[in-house]
Amino acid sequence: MKAPGPLPAPWRKSGAFLWTIGLATVLWALTFVHATLTTRAAADDLHRRGALVSQLDLTDFALFTEARYTRHPSQADLHSPFQDHPLALEHFPTGSLVPASAGPSWTGWLEAPAASSPE
Amino acid sequence: MIRLEQVSKVFNQGRHNEVRAVRNLSLELDTRGVTVLKGPSGSGKTSLLAMIGCLSRPTSGRIHLEGRLISNLPERFMTEVRRATFGFIFQRFNLIRGLTVLENVMLPAYPLAPDPRELRDQALDLLRQFRLAERAHNQAEWLSGGEAQRTAICRALINRPRILIADEPTANLDSQLSRELLALIGELAEQGKGVLISSHDPLVFDHAQVSRVVELRDGGLA
């Protein structure tokens, strides 16, 4: 009768699993190291972007160039049509993602609503 | 020595389908040699085995094992006694599908957390002893009836119990395999293990190794 042969040093499912999880956890921890190092190294770039913002009096990200209220959400008209609902049908795809309510509010910071109300 | 005092077991107590499986049974059993509980189905022998093996508690009455009261222990301690004292061989083998033969044999030892290498070696030794070495890494559901029963015996022995409990062990085996099984059980008894078997198979209670036959009927001694 054949002996079951020497098994490779007690190879257990949990062994492979724990190694994988351990490795993934190390990688996971490394993402935080990477994040810290990268953002620290990017200080220069951030500074350059900030300098340009200051130099050109910029107010917005150039992320959504489709329409003017998506290019400059902070400067746009308050009540552009169809901006009210996230799932409303919009001409511009990003328009449905940029909420009108995110714009500066009329009454949010003013004590004298009479003076500020557009109506 | 296992001593039962006025033991009863009632299922579904108080309901219309109430069953009195064991009634006021008092009995002393030797923990050495082979003891057979003989009786037709419904005579209460399986319920009795389950209570002796700490798988369930009697509805009333007491069970002593070597002078220690075991019938009123909390679950944890009952499990400990069961693990340390009894090995079980079930009628339907009750191997776990999808696991290898080796894993099945090692299962009862998991909660005791022995050294993994020692446990594996011990399990392989047992498998070798029961001519299952080649099957060690096969899935349990691919085994023939005889192999499955031998695997079940290996599993029952892994924690080195003093007493083996076998519930109708020959019910799913042909005569040839039954005889082989009884021979194996006989060997174990010779090595000093106590064996408790429930059966209504004449092959079992007529076997030469049997030291005592207890006949049951309707939940009491016949």
Next chain:
Amino acid sequence: MRALLRRQRYLLDYSLSSLARRPGKHLALLLVYSLVVFLLASTLLFTQSLRREAALILADAPELIVQRLVAGRHDLMPADYLDRLGQLRGVSDAYGRLWGYFYDPAVKANYTLLVPRQEPPVPGEVRLGAGVARTRGLGVGDYLSLRSARGEPFSFRIAGLLEAETELVSSDLLLLNAEDFRRFFAFPADRFTDLVLRVRNPSEVRKVAEKIALALPDTRPILRDEILRTYDALFGWRQGLIIVLLGGALLAFVIFAFDRAAGLSAEERREIGILKAIGWETGDVLRMKFWEGAALSLTAFLAGYLLAYAHVFFFAAALFAPVLKGWAVLYPDFRPLPFVDGLQVATLFFFTVFPYTVATIVPIWRAAITDPDQVMR
């Protein structure tokens, strides 16, 4: 202690064997689970990065911008407003901005034309944002031809490009001289697009804004705080939105996971009975099931999160670009900076790993506390 760990590892062994019994089903579950974590984590990481970036960069935006409104719509700002506002107490400097949009039919892109206050290009020359240069395929020294508001062709020599590192804010910019700007757009000489006020003392900004609203009721002041809040809310909104959109998928997954985890088959019930009969305690069975749920959900979390991190920070959120782009032709070539919020990651961890693990254990409870003698019946 060692025995405890060893015991957990045995239970884990069993859980993994148990999972490996239905490899197809569990791999599919793991895949879907990881995908859900991936999408959620990508969204969180990306929006958090932009949010932080906005807070850092736009902190240098003008403190106060004044727009004029006519009949509720944005209108050009008369130059004489500048004098009136410049005299307000607390205002250290006031100047008009000239900027506007131009749609370039040649590439179907929107540009932002802007007159820089400092070092404006000489007449006839422009400086381009990297996105514009890329879209039109232009370099320094080339000429860019555009049709003006009056239909005349204007030809600008490209004097320089804005730094590529600044694309996030400068991609679509076209910097030109004030004179060119006014001629190109036929922009009235006595008007600006809007006004910028510099306020020396930050605590006075609100006060100044109130005064403006009273002095010039047809204007609307925009505070830098409001801009920052806009971006905070914008990305918060966007993040929430994507999560809402994911809601459907998430719900389907929950049902799937619940079905998988909660539905206890007769087979599994019997298995638990066997384990108990051969000497496992109720606690062992529960711990084993815990490991089953934990192994799966932890793997899914780590896989999904790591993929999302790579996706957002190494591949510049390539999957999101089409959504953010919409129909825009110009899209800044930028790599989000990994500003990671530990609390957000912890929340994600909790909401992905915890519920599934609980869902695996709970239904086992009832089965695990039954008497083990059932396997003998």
